[in-house]
Amino acid sequence: MTRVRYGELEVTLQEGETVLAALERAGARVASSCRIGACQACLLRAEAGDPGAKAQEGLRPAQRERGFFLACVSRPSGDLEVATEAAPRIAAEVAAVEDLGAAVVRVRVRVLEDIIYRAGQYVQVERADGLVRAYSLASVPAEDSLLELHVRVHPQGQMSRWLAAARPGTPLHLRGPSGECFYTEGRPEQPILLAGTGTGLAPLLGIARDALRRGHTGPLTLVHGAREPGGLYAEDVLRDMCSRHPNLRVVRCALAGAAAGVETGDVVEVAVRAAAPLKGARVFLCGGPEQVAALRKRCFLAGASLKEISADAFHSAPAPASA
Amino acid sequence: MSLYDDLGGAAAVEAAVDIFYRKVLSDERISRYFDGVDMERQAAKQKAFLTMAFGGPNNYTGRDMQAAHAHLVAAGLNDSHVDAVIENLGATLKELGVGDDKIAQVAAIAESVRDAVLSRSKAS
Numbered sequence: 315m316t317r318v319r320y321g322e323l324e325v326t327l328q329e330g331e332t333v334l335a336a337l338e339r340a341g342a343r344v345a346s347s348c349r350i351g352a353c354q355a356c357l358l359r360a361e362a363g364d365p366g367a368k369a370q371e372g373l374r375p376a377q378r379e380r381g382f383f384l385a386c387v388s389r390p391s392g393d394l395e396v397a398t399e400a401a402p403r404i405a406a407e408v409a410a411v412e413d414l415g416a417a418v419v420r421v422r423v424r425v426l427e428d429i430i431y432r433a434g435q436y437v438q439v440e441r442a443d444g445l446v447r448a449y450s451l452a453s454v455p456a457e458d459s460l461l462e463l464h465v466r467v468h469p470q471g472q473m474s475r476w477l478a479a480a481r482p483g484t485p486l487h488l489r490g491p492s493g494e495c496f497y498t499e500g501r502p503e504q505p506i507l508l509a510g511t512g513t514g515l516a517p518l519l520g521i522a523r524d525a526l527r528r529g530h531t532g533p534l535t536l537v538h539g540a541r542e543p544g545g546l547y548a549e550d551v552l553r554d555m556c557s558r559h560p561n562l563r564v565v566r567c568a569l570a571g572a573a574a575g576v577e578t579g580d581v582v583e584v585a586v587r588a589a590a591p592l593k594g595a596r597v598f599l600c601g602g603p604e605q606v607a608a609l610r611k612r613c614f615l616a617g618a619s620l621k622e623i624s625a626d627a628f629h630s631a632p633a634p635a636s637a
Numbered sequence: 638m639s640l641y642d643d644l645g646g647a648a649a650v651e652a653a654v655d656i657f658y659r660k661v662l663s664d665e666r667i668s669r670y671f672d673g674v675d676m677e678r679q680a681a682k683q684k685a686f687l688t689m690a691f692g693g694p695n696n697y698t699g700r701d702m703q704a705a706h707a708h709l710v711a712a713g714l715n716d717s718h719v720d721a722v723i724e725n726l727g728a729t730l731k732e733l734g735v736g737d738d739k740i741a742q743v744a745a746i747a748e749s750v751r752d753a754v755l756s757r758s759k760a761s
Contacts, residue, residue, distance in 0.1 A: 350694050352685040354677075371647070372684075610676060615662065619655050620680050 316390055320358075321398040333358070333365065333394065334385035344385060351387035358385050363394035374621055375498040403440070404429050408484040409460050411477065416540075416547035417467050418513055419478045421449075422460040425488065431455060432496035433520030434598065436626065438489035439463070439473065447473040450517035450600065450626060451491065454524050461488075464516035468630070495598055495624045497525040502532065506596045507589035507618075509537040509609055511581055514601030515548060517626060521598055526559050534562045535589040539581025539605070543573035563588070582608045586616050593617035596624075603627040640692035640742050644735065650687045653729050658683055660725040667721045670709065690726060690747045702753040710756045719754060723747050 316327040318336055325340040327333070334356050337344050347355040351371065360381040369388035370378045381397075388394075405426040412420045423439075431437070436450040453462035467474045495517055506525060508518040515538050522536055540546045545568065552564045567577040567584040577584055582605065589595060597618050599609045606627040614620055645652075658680055661671045671679055689695035706714060723744050730740045752758065 348685050348695070350685075350688075352688055353681045355681075372651070611662070614655075614676065615659055620658070620676060 316393060318390070318394045318396060320396040327390070330389065332386055333369075333383075333388040333390065333396070337385065337396075346386055349386045351384045354384060356385040357382055359383070359397040361395045361397045363392055364390055365394060366390050374494065374624070375500060376494040376496055376624065379498060380494065402489070404488045406461075406486055406488050408477070408480040408482055408486065410482060411480055414464065414547045416545050418547050419465050419467060419474075420452075421463045421465050421477050421480070422453075423463065423486070423488070424460055429461075429488065429491070431461075431491035433524040434496040434517040434600075434626075435491035435493040436517070437461070437463075437491050439477075440487040440489060441473065441476065442485065445473055445476075446489075448492075448628075450493070450495075450513075450520070450628075452516035452520040454520055454527060456527065457523070462516070462520075464513040466513045493626055495521065495600060495626045497521050497528065497530070499528055501596070502528075502530050504530075504532045504594065504596050505589065506530070506532060506534045506598070507537070507585060507592065507613070508534065508598045509539070509581060509585035509589075510599060511539045511601035511605045512545060512628070514538075514599075514606075514626075514628060517600045518598060519548070519551070522555070522562065526555075526562065531561060534559075535565065535585075536562065537565045537567065537581060537585040537588055539567045539569075539584065539601075541569050542571040543568045543576045544571075546576065549575070581605060582612050585609060586612050591617060594619075594622075596622050599623065599625040601628060603629055640739065641688075641694075644691050644739060644743075646693070647688075649733070650684055650691060650693065652733060653687050653691075654680055654684050656732055657687065657725060657729040660729060661722065664721060664725060667718050667725075670714070670718065687726075689750075690743050692742070692746060700753075702750050703756050706754045707756055710754075714755065716751070716755065719751050 318325050318327060318333055320337055320342055323340050323342055325336045327336050334344055334346055345355045347353045360383055365383035365388040369383040373382055406423050409422040409424040414420050431451060433451060433454045436448050438446050438448050440446045449463040451461055452464055465474050465477050467478045508522055510518050518536055522534055538546060546566050556562050556564055565584060565588045567579050567581055569580060592613055595618050597613050599606045606625050610623055610625050613623055662668050726747055727740050727744055730743060
């Protein structure tokens with residue numbers, strides 16, 4: 315007797331029945347379309363249990379690791395617990411805040427409950443009054459006891475200004491982690507391109523550190539771009555990493571304005587040039603939505619497989635109505 | 638063996654999707670229909686289309702194809718665009734080393750949905 319739990323719903327699978335059919339039978343509204351495991355409209359995530367290999371075909375390694383599966387072709391042999399939208403809420407507090415330059419602060423967070431995450435994923439930071447913003451993780455769980463976020467302080471940023479001024483011990487909550495931008499093992503010699511703008515550097519740094527920690531031997535190319543050189547930061551951290559890892563290469567670029575060690579150019583052009591050939595490469599893209607979309611398309615056209623491209627676009631919350 | 642199995646089944650579709658997608662994105666005649674923010678969803682739709690065109694399992698009815706393209710037809714989608722898609726499909730298979738005979742079979746399947754895609758009833 316195989317049971318599937320989906321939030322408060324619990325349903326017993328009939329002989330040969332798929333998870334999708336069972337959930338629909340129980341009255342759940344699950345998106346679906348092709349119903350043959352091709353279109354991924356019915357993508358769900360298993361928090362516990364095994365959805366079956368057939369239900370994970372065509373998904374990326376990162377998605378499989380997180381338990382994602384296609385409900386329309388899932389016929390699990392054992393009980394399955396399917397995640398609903400809400401991610402766990404984790405109590406935490408600010409541990410330290412440091413200025414990194416370029417209007418970016420490094421916020422280190424101490425979690426007061428267990429959290430399992432991969433470097434490069436993101437969390438929702440929730441303030442006591444309910445304000446929520448998402449930030450990516452630059453820390454590596456095996457190496458760092460504190461979570462690390464890079465926060466760009468916007469002139470009217472509600473969360474960013476509050477975090478920048480937060481004293482150690484300030485309580486907050488985290489939701490998550492979410493996101494598939496993280497390193498997966500299995501191809502240690504694969505070339506990796508990590509490209510992004512602004513605080514997109516945070517998850518890229520985390521992923522690079524994670525990959526190197528796990529013994530990645532292939533070439534890693536990290537490209538960090540900004541509109542002008544003043545928008546770049548963490549030069550010393552990057553230089554230090556390069557000195558310790560000969561297979562890591564860092565390229566910093568700005569659209570306009572010259573500076574030592576900074577190429578002039580569009581991050582899309584610079585990244586594709588720096589990491590060519592892209593066929594067979596793994597690509598991680600993080601930063602502003604337009605740049606990430608442009609990078610994804612260019613990398614794909616330059617030969618990278620869509621399946622090997624993971625991206626996280628950082629959307630800014632709209633500015634508050636009153637100044 | 639079915640055409641789908643002959644071509645290599647799901648693995649062949651996987652190999653073809655990227656190639657096909659790159660081609661249509663670079664084809665000025667039709668790139669605007671495939672360009673957009675969500676590349677993942679586009680790729681998934683193309684995977685489903687290719688699965689069908691390769692003679693594989695599919696649950697598309699004529700109505701689904703028609704409904705999905707109706708708004709594009711209203712905005713000017715016509716035979717020339719369908720021609721271009723089938724052309725790129727053939728070029729993709731050629732690049733994968735598929736013989737002309739099989740390419741013709743795939744093209745015929747793709748042709749069979751032309752009328753639905755263009756919201757036309759079949760010519761009597």
